[in-house]
Amino acid sequence: MLRPVRVVGGGLAGSEAAWQVARRGVPVVLHEMRPAHSTDVHKTGKFAELVCSNSFRSDDATASAVGLLHAEMRLLGSLVMGTADAHKLPAGSALAVDREGFAAAITAAIEAEPLIEVRREEVLAPPADWDSVIIATGPLTSPALAETIRARTGEDALAFFDAIAPIVHRDSIDFEIAWFQSRYDKAGPAGSGADYINCPLTRAQYAAFVDALLSGEKTVFHDFEVATPYFDGCLPIEVMAERGRETLRHGPMKPFGLTDPRRPGEKPYAVVQLRQDNKLGTLFNIVGFQTKLKHGEQVRIFRTIPGLASAEFARLGGLHRNTFLNSPKLLDETLRLKAMPRLRFAGQITGCEGYVESAAIGLLAGRFAAAERLGEALSLPPPTTAHGALLGHITGGHMETIDSGGRSFQPMNVNFGLFPPLSAGAARNARKGALCARALADLGAWTAATVRHAAE
Numbered sequence: 001m002l003r004p005v006r007v008v009g010g011g012l013a014g015s016e017a018a019w020q021v022a023r024r025g026v027p028v029v030l031h032e033m034r035p036a037h038s039t040d041v042h043k044t045g046k047f048a049e050l051v052c053s054n055s056f057r058s059d060d061a062t063a064s065a066v067g068l069l070h071a072e073m074r075l076l077g078s079l080v081m082g083t084a085d086a087h088k089l090p091a092g093s094a095l096a097v098d099r100e101g102f103a104a105a106i107t108a109a110i111e112a113e114p115l116i117e118v119r120r121e122e123v124l125a126p127p128a129d130w131d132s133v134i135i136a137t138g139p140l141t142s143p144a145l146a147e148t149i150r151a152r153t154g155e156d157a158l159a160f161f162d163a164i165a166p167i168v169h170r171d172s173i174d175f176e177i178a179w180f181q182s183r184y185d186k187a188g189p190a191g192s193g194a195d196y197i198n199c200p201l202t203r204a205q206y207a208a209f210v211d212a213l214l215s216g217e218k219t220v221f222h223d224f225e226v227a228t229p230y231f232d233g234c235l236p237i238e239v240m241a242e243r244g245r246e247t248l249r250h251g252p253m254k255p256f257g258l259t260d261p262r263r264p265g266e267k268p269y270a271v272v273q274l275r276q277d278n279k280l281g282t283l284f285n286i287v288g289f290q291t292k293l294k295h296g297e298q299v300r301i302f303r304t305i306p307g308l309a310s311a312e313f314a315r316l317g318g319l320h321r322n323t324f325l326n327s328p329k330l331l332d333e334t335l336r337l338k339a340m341p342r343l344r345f346a347g348q349i350t351g352c353e354g355y356v357e358s359a360a361i362g363l364l365a366g367r368f369a370a371a372e373r374l375g376e377a378l379s380l381p382p383p384t385t386a387h388g389a390l391l392g393h394i395t396g397g398h399m400e401t402i403d404s405g406g407r408s409f410q411p412m413n414v415n416f417g418l419f420p421p422l423s424a425g426a427a428r429n430a431r432k433g434a435l436c437a438r439a440l441a442d443l444g445a446w447t448a449a450t451v452r453h454a455a456e
């Protein structure tokens, strides 16, 4: 009899992970602390409870990265996607679900699966004799377990809040206006001296931008987030603007040491800088622009920045209560803690964002844990697939550093900027279709090869 894989947390990721392990004939013990202990946002004891919206976002597998992820999950036998399809509601091109029916069906499927034993208990620390553990305790991991994880990973390894600056697709930036240059052309430890994208503002443009920030609509914190600390270096941009009209010009929008080589005589009044965010060089984050502005307001206001008029955002800014690891540093490519490989992580705690992404990472963690238990070779999804792109973001695609500036790994939804670009330059919309087609073909080849390996 095989020893069980332990899964901690029966949310989107943990439910999917447990299901995937059991589907491969490996026993699972699923530990979920609800209903006896709950989080600040869960309301029931059901597995895979949706804590807020009931939408899985776009279901279009020809033009949307999350729609592609749906399609891949269906092909990989996902419990979460199968159940979402069975409980879908009319929502245009999005996949919305009846949240009660969805969570009830996931709970029934898990409870009826003979290889899954459910234990309703909080795990404070995984005991030493649990030799294969998937921790999928989500953005609101219980404080005791969070403390255990922090003690095992280090002070800076686990964040309790995210502070997210918007990320822009590089190919949507207007380089007739913007230019590459590091401040004073300094190269830094891993840079070239021309690492940042710079967007110049005149005095009038800066004044209008500050006005827009001050009057823009902001989101409010949830009750359980009101103690969110505005830690140093992570002050929302609109809060900086409130402190004085020139504050930003002396902070993230400093113009010093930056001159457009095509217009050497023009000194910008302020400069917005964007810094490379992924190793592929397809995504750039707006430096120091973490914000609580509403998403629609961010798009409207940030597109007034010269050079960003047509910006496409891979991620918009935010500040939330969230528990997540510095995964690129701590996890290996199969999501195991390098320092303690019996612990594997899945879901939002790894630094993905969203119901679907969390379930997808749970799916991969479950498959990896099962293959390991069965003594099979572990095979990673190709980086050209949505699963591979997301896994790459978590375990290695993020830029470590190009200079001495602050840089940290922040959670992200799946998006096309995480995929290796196509070689030939095609129009943006056609490119999305081609990326989707390539992903589905590569996923098919990967699953066929994985099945062949398992049978050998």
Ligand SMILES: Cc1cc2nc3c(=O)[nH]c(=O)nc-3n(C[C@H](O)[C@H](O)[C@H](O)COP(=O)(O)OP(=O)(O)OC[C@H]3O[C@@H](n4cnc5c(N)ncnc54)[C@H](O)[C@@H]3O)c2cc1C
Residues within 6 Å of the ligand: 008, 009, 010, 011, 012, 013, 014, 031, 032, 033, 034, 038, 039, 041, 042, 048, 049, 051, 052, 053, 054, 121, 122, 123, 124, 136, 137, 138, 139, 140, 141, 142, 145, 222, 321, 346, 347, 348, 349, 353, 354, 355, 356, 358, 359
């Ligand atoms: C307020 C809020 C609103 C959100 N809104 C959305 C949204 O609208 N759309 C979206 O896509 N995403 C949203 N998210 C993100 C969402 O939480 C994640 O996308 C998703 O639920 C994460 O899945 P997960 O499995 O990693 O964590 P969860 O689904 O949170 O599951 C974690 C599970 O672990 C359990 N647990 C925690 N600690 C322990 C322990 N020590 N022992 C045993 N069990 C434990 C919890 O009870 C929970 O069941 C929101 C998050 C928050 C906090």
